[in-house]
Amino acid sequence: CLARDELSVFLESGIYRFVDSRFIFVDPVRVLNRLYSRFRVSPAGYYSRFFECERKGLENKDCLLYGKKRKRKEKKLRCLNEKECAADRRHQVAKPLLLKAYESLLQATDLLSVTRSLNRESGCSEGRKLFDLPSDHQSLIEHGRVWQAPLYEITLKLPEHDQSSEVGGSSFKDRVVPLFNNLVVNETSDEVEAEFLDHQYILPRESCFYMSDLRLVHNLIPAEASSGFSLILIDPPWENGSAQQKSKYPTLPNRHFLALPIKKLSHGKGALVALWVTNREKFHRFIDLELFPAWGVIHISTYYWLKVKADGSLISDLDLFHHRPYECLLLGYCYGEDVKDVKLLEQTLPKDRVIISIPGDYSRKPPIAGITRNELLQEYVPGPKPGRCIELFAREMNPGWLSWGNEPLHFQESQYFIRT
Ligand code: SAM
Numbered sequence: 264c265l266a267r268d269e270l271s272v273f274l275e276s277g278i279y280r281f282v283d284s285r286f287i288f289v290d291p292v293r294v295l296n297r298l299y300s301r302f303r304v305s306p307a308g309y310y311s312r313f314f315e316c317e318r319k320g321l322e323n324k325d326c327l328l329y330g331k332k333r334k335r336k337e338k339k340l341r342c343l344n345e346k347e348c349a350a351d352r353r354h355q356v357a358k359p360l361l362l363k364a365y366e367s368l369l370q371a372t373d374l375l376s377v378t379r380s381l382n383r384e385s386g387c388s389e390g391r392k393l394f395d396l397p398s399d400h401q402s403l404i405e406h407g408r409v410w411q412a413p414l415y416e417i418t419l420k421l422p423e424h425d426q427s428s429e430v431g432g433s434s435f436k437d438r439v440v441p442l443f444n445n446l447v448v449n450e451t452s453d454e455v456e457a458e459f460l461d462h463q464y465i466l467p468r469e470s471c472f473y474m475s476d477l478r479l480v481h482n483l484i485p486a487e488a489s490s491g492f493s494l495i496l497i498d499p500p501w502e503n504g505s506a507q508q509k510s511k512y513p514t515l516p517n518r519h520f521l522a523l524p525i526k527k528l529s530h531g532k533g534a535l536v537a538l539w540v541t542n543r544e545k546f547h548r549f550i551d552l553e554l555f556p557a558w559g560v561i562h563i564s565t566y567y568w569l570k571v572k573a574d575g576s577l578i579s580d581l582d583l584f585h586h587r588p589y590e591c592l593l594l595g596y597c598y599g600e601d602v603k604d605v606k607l608l609e610q611t612l613p614k615d616r617v618i619i620s621i622p623g624d625y626s627r628k629p630p631i632a633g634i635t636r637n638e639l640l641q642e643y644v645p646g647p648k649p650g651r652c653i654e655l656f657a658r659e660m661n662p663g664w665l666s667w668g669n670e671p672l673h674f675q676e677s678q679y680f681i682r683t
Pocket of ligand 1: 627628
């Protein structure tokens with residue numbers, strides 16, 4: 264009976280709480296849908312991967328077999344070097360927690376009975392296919408690099424009361440503003456549609472973005488510490504050999520991240536900093552020894568994102584060395600003027616958490632901002648509540664957040680949404 268209640272809460276909120284409260288399963292589509300009133304996130308658009316076995320008519324065991332073949336190949340490799348041993352030690356620390364979380368998922372048969380259909384719109388038997396972009400489609404990143412970039416403008420269709428123009432029965436007023444290197448704000452309490460060239464975007468209520476290259480991130484430093492950010496989420500474009508990543512977005516060498524002005528962006532009372540990182544030991548070492556010290560961040564806790572397929576199986580074997588089915592969210596604090604305040608929060612911040620979900624597009628993370636609205640991080644944010652939030656290297660927008668990066672509008676494009 265309790266489990267059935269949990270399932271109805273999940274179907275409503277997108278968050279399934281297991282009996283062990285350290286673990287949650289998240290359906291990002293449902294979580295994101297709660298942030299919109301006139302649009303819904305398209306499940307087929309979100310879940311563009313990991314439902315493939317089903318689409319190709321393959322049995323899940325074929326997918327598992329692929330993982331096993333890879334594992335056998337890896338076993339043939341030489342002994343681990345020093346860095347790999349350190350990575351393995353890190354993995355062994357995380358493994359018992361991840362196994363427990365996974366066990367919780369396997370026991371939640373009510374939840375597993377619905378995961379296979381999460382890519383479908385309710386009432387539809389098949390996932391809708393996203394339309395293909397024309398071959399000459401230029402990405403936002405490419406537009407931002409050309410000499411004309413400072414001349415590009417975005418048109419916001421703001422709700423109007425004086426009936427000056429009519430679009431689809433409601434009245435709107437166009438506001439045209441520079442697209443790049445400019446803070447573009449939807450201060451209204453409703454979604455705003457926006458247009459750039461032939462592309463439409465949906466801006467969530469009370470959200471803003473600043474689309475620029477890393478060199479201009481300094482423009483976001485507040486004039487006064489009291490208007491700084493108390494929650495800073497960062498998902499850097501870590502260098503990675505993957506050809507897939509290369510074609511999705513540019514990456515940066517580690518030294519560039521040292522220049523991020525985290526301390527200056529922080530609120531005077533301090534900031535909770537959440538940093539996504541893959542399992543490469545090189546990155547973990549860099550963060551521990553150089554990045555967090557340079558940012559003035561004290562690492563307190565590590566949360567894990569465990570990736571599963573639609574049938575509940577892990578996307579790869581947990582022990583597969585170069586392709587683990589999880590990533591880490593490192594949490595730490597930047598101290599503010601009153602160190603005691605932050606020290607108290609440090610003690611209450613939960614130490615072990617696992618977020619389980621079916622991954623969306625390449626490198627798209629579970630919607631921490633959306634989950635944060637209800638729980639997870641908001642209560643551990645220093646200073647006034649709700650905290651002022653910023654996402655660095657963002658590809659989407661959220662109510663109450665400033666999204667910065669070279670393509671913060673990426674997943675706001677209308678093709679990822681369904682009009683209600
Ligand atoms: N958190 C995002 C999500 O869940 O979809 C993924 C972020 S992805 C790991 C890193 C982002 O950093 C990409 O959008 C990439 O284009 C952007 N990026 C790469 N180089 C950049 C630069 N020099 N300045 C600003 N953004 C950059």
